[in-house]
Amino acid sequence: MAESRQTVSETLADIAACRPVLQPVLHAFAPLLEARAALPETLAPMLEESGFSLPSWQQERAQQGAPLLSGVALDGLSSLVKTSARKLLPLLTALPGMADHAAALETFFLSPDGKVMQGADSLLAGNESGIAALASEAGVPAPVLLFALETCLGPVLHVVAAKYRAPWDERPSSWMQGFCPVCGSFPSIAYLDKRVFDEKNAFLAGGGGKKHLHCSLCGTEWHFRRGACPSCGKEGSGTMELLRESSGSRGERIDWCTSCKSYCPSVDLRERDAVPDMDAMALGMMHLDIVAAQKGLLPLKPSFWNQF
Numbered sequence: 531m532a533e534s535r536q537t538v539s540e541t542l543a544d545i546a547a548c549r550p551v552l553q554p555v556l557h558a559f560a561p562l563l564e565a566r567a568a569l570p571e572t573l574a575p576m577l578e579e580s581g582f583s584l585p586s587w588q589q590e591r592a593q594q595g596a597p598l599l600s601g602v603a604l605d606g607l608s609s610l611v612k613t614s615a616r617k618l619l620p621l622l623t624a625l626p627g628m629a630d631h632a633a634a635l636e637t638f639f640l641s642p643d644g645k646v647m648q649g650a651d652s653l654l655a656g657n658e659s660g661i662a663a664l665a666s667e668a669g670v671p672a673p674v675l676l677f678a679l680e681t682c683l684g685p686v687l688h689v690v691a692a693k694y695r696a697p698w699d700e701r702p703s704s705w706m707q708g709f710c711p712v713c714g715s716f717p718s719i720a721y722l723d724k725r726v727f728d729e730k731n732a733f734l735a736g737g738g739g740k741k742h743l744h745c746s747l748c749g750t751e752w753h754f755r756r757g758a759c760p761s762c763g764k765e766g767s768g769t770m771e772l773l774r775e776s777s778g779s780r781g782e783r784i785d786w787c788t789s790c791k792s793y794c795p796s797v798d799l800r801e802r803d804a805v806p807d808m809d810a811m812a813l814g815m816m817h818l819d820i821v822a823a824q825k826g827l828l829p830l831k832p833s834f835w836n837q838f
């Protein structure tokens with residue numbers, strides 16, 4: 531991304547100043563979000579030493595909707611996942627309701643015979659029954675294991691994703707899916723970009739407002755059609771509707787699909803000064819998650835905080 535973004539703490543401070551009611555939740559999640567954002571710097575040199583071979587971007591596979599990491603075994607990333615878990619598990623289990631699972635999660639992620647890489651492969655493959663089986667074996671509820679896997683694997687995949695020079699953004703028609711071109715996860719948040727000026731690329735010049743999706747897991751961002759649903763793929767007038775507060779929304783809204791009733795929080799950056807950290811911003815949209823739940827809508831990407 532060309533524009534510079536706020537850090538996690540700047541974003542959280544900005545949200546808390548406008549919405550004091552969210553302060554306790556933001557405060558609880560801040561250490562975890564900040565540590566997640568800092569980890570890629572530690573992990574990047576480890577990726578170079580790991581010998582993990584990156585699959586190359588293939589236009590044909592992409593056009594068939596296959597994410598880069600689909601079918602790739604993550605074994606080679608094991609030392610990165612453990613480093614991430616050592617840092618993040620203590621913060622994760624400090625969250626309300628998580629302390630009881632600390633010992634079981636530590637065994638799962640860090641003991642020599644732990645099943646963490648099996649879990650990582652299941653997560654990437656979207657294998658829910660695989661995760662459920664591992665969770666029951668580990669003695670934790672499946673949603674807790676899923677949340678812990680997403681948390682610890684996220685920074686690792688972030689480093690992997692950063693190795694690609696965003697071919698999906700240079701040629702937007704090469705990736706048309708509502709899920710991530712790198713890891714296949716659904717986005718946790720979308721944004722409409724600010725006005726852009728680019729003398730070299732006429733496609734980018736204009737009034738802004740192009741829609742981008744932000745991957746909840748690896749942080750990849752890609753362009754997506756504004757009138758289409760990222761979940762069911764339906765497109766056309768009347769498919770996507772907006773839900774926003776009548777005043778003071780600062781570009782914050784929910785884009786929901788009239789066909790499948792899924793929604794994704796979105797932020798219109800043309801209505802804000804600073805560009806937020808998108809992972810922190812997704813948490814800061816919790817007030818709209820509550821409105822969506824009351825309306826019977828389902829989050830495109832369930833998070834720890836939006837499953838009501």
Ligand SMILES: [Zn+2]
Binds near residue numbers: 711712714746
């Ligand atoms: Zn991703």
Ligand SMILES: [Zn+2]
Binds near residue numbers: 760762764789791
């Ligand atoms: Zn839909």
